[in-house]
Amino acid sequence: MKIIDSPKNDTIKNIIKLKQTKYQKKERLYLLEGRHEIxxxxxxxxxIQQLxxxxxxxxxxxxxxxxxxxxLISDAVSKHLxxxxxxxGVFAVLPILTPTLPTTIKGAWLWLDDxxxxxxxxxxxxxxDAAGFTGVIFGSNTVSAYHPKTLRGMQGSQFHIALYKADLMATLLTFKAQNIPIxxxxLGDNTVSFRDVGPVTDFALVIGNxxxxxxxxxLKATIQNLYIPITGAAESLNAAVAAGILMFQLHQ
Known part of the structure; x- marks a missing residue:
């Protein structure tokens, strides 16, 4: 087993670069850390290419x-990474996969728009992942799935649910061609309360910026636009909180 004690080792220098989007794109690799995630x-x-x-x-x-x-790395190298x-005390180098959408669209899909x-x-x-969705589609301008904070937030869910990167307007045509409701x-006119919709078998839910x-x-191309009634004094909900409520409402 190879042993590296110094943070200045060339292998470590190259691996730590994989936290940055430009190097991830160049090498098609990313760095994962944490016992649960590994x-x-x-x-x-x-x-896994390297542990x-x-x-x-x-x-x-x-x-x-x-x-x-x-x-095998020293504590100093671990802290550096x-x-x-x-x-x-544990990290892994993995390839960035680029799956293509299935020919036949089924199940629940989450779209992330910007x-x-x-x-x-x-x-x-x-x-x-927890709500049993089939896949998540990252719009072209949405933050990377391989950003260190995204990886921490996913807690390994990227290994349970398929992640895609796509132009959402082009994807919309694919879904509509198969009569998948989006x-x-x-907020505003022509919206309905989330309580008046669902459950649905095959659909896409779009969460915006x-x-x-x-x-x-x-927004103009969806079958319906949903809102969550707020009865308290808060002006709005965090995007992830709102999406969680909608996901579990629509997919039961």
């Missing part, structure tokens, strides 16, 4: 060893 990757038989782990963490989690390159203040908060996006994916989220909502062209 456990989920191993359970799902994800194509980096401290001796302490490996002793406590011998199941981390598998049919992939394992590098970590994106959190308290590192957990969302910019990686924590929100990670929570949305995790909630879609629900939007908005945290500040500006859905793109106007998408």
């Amino acid at each position: 456990t989920e990757a191993i359970k799902a038989q994800a194509p 980096l782990v401290t001796q302490t963490t490996l002793d406590a989690n011998p199941t981390f060893l598998g049919d992939f390159e394992t590098i 970590a994106d959190t203040k308290t590192d957990q 969302l910019q908060d990686p924590g929100n996006v990670g929570t949305l994916v995790r909630t879609a 629900y939007g989220t908005a 945290e500040g500006n909502g859905m793109a106007p062209d998408l």
